[in-house]
Amino acid sequence: MKNSFKQKVAQAPQFGLWLALADHYSAEISAGAGFDFLLLDGEHSPIDLRTILGQLQAIAAYDVAPVVRPPTDDPVLIKQLLDIGANNLLIPMVETAEQARTIVASTRYPPLGFRGVGSGIARAARWGNDPEYMQTANDNICLILQIESVAGLANLEAIAATDGVDGIFFGAVDLSASMGLLGQPNHPDVIEAIDTAMGKVQACGKFAGFLSADDAISRHFLANGANFAAVGVDALLLSNAARALAHGFKQPDTVIETRGY
Secondary structure (H helix, E strand, O other): OOOHHHHHHOOOOEEEEEEOOOOHHHHHHHHOOOOOEEEEEOOOOOOOHHHHHHHHHHHOOOOOEEEEEOOOOOHHHHHHHHHOOOOEEEEOOOOOHHHHHHHHHHOOOOOOOOOOOOHHHOHHHOOOOOOOHHHHOHHHOEEEEEEOOHHHHHOHHHHHOOOOOOEEEEOHHHHHHHOOOOOOOOOHHHHHHHHHHHHHHHHOOOEEEEEOOOHHHHHHHHHOOOOEEEEEEHHHHHHHHHHHHHHHHHOOOOOOOOOOO
16 A cells, blocks of 8 residues: 555645644544644653554544654664554654664665564554565655754755655754754744755755644745644643633633743
8 A cells, every 4th residue: 555645745735733642542533633644752752662553543544644753763663663554754863864874774674674574463564464565665664854953954965865765854942952042943043944954855855844833933834845744732732722721710811821842
């Protein structure tokens, strides 16, 4: 089966929701909301391999693409994620072309890479019921690498040009910290750096993405050609709505400020 997300993101911007609640039930609620993709965040939430499996199963019935971000670029974990059916991966903290090449190789079966072969017991191959899986798996991986440091920006063009890399995602929160602007992801210097970087990614023929819970920032990056837009976070939606509801009854004359990401 062709990776429909990989095809769609090359044709039109895809809009998604970041999932940090690490829960099957909330993932399924989000799956029916109308987003193009859901990002299962294994870096900054208590998600583990079995939780990710449960979330993949919970949203499988919906017309929404799961994208999984593991906590590291560990080839063993990447292999496990691929085997449970996570064929859209977002790998954090990529800083060199050499690292990018190793990540690509970890997602490919030999001779193009070193992914271990266990399709007979893998959900991705329907436990051996997909006889074409091993022949099609390499082409159906959508690999997105996350640039979120000054070092990553310095090596961006070489990273983006790496064969097997489909897209580049920019993490403004960590990037702002790396730039000496801790806690200021919307600082003009950070926005300018990402704008410039997205142009370089697109010049390499790859797609560019971002996460922002600030609508104005999101629309800015979309106007500059972003293809992959995470425009909210489930935990923040719940937190903001819960605080607004409580304040609305307990302090009805007080305006509260919602928190972005």
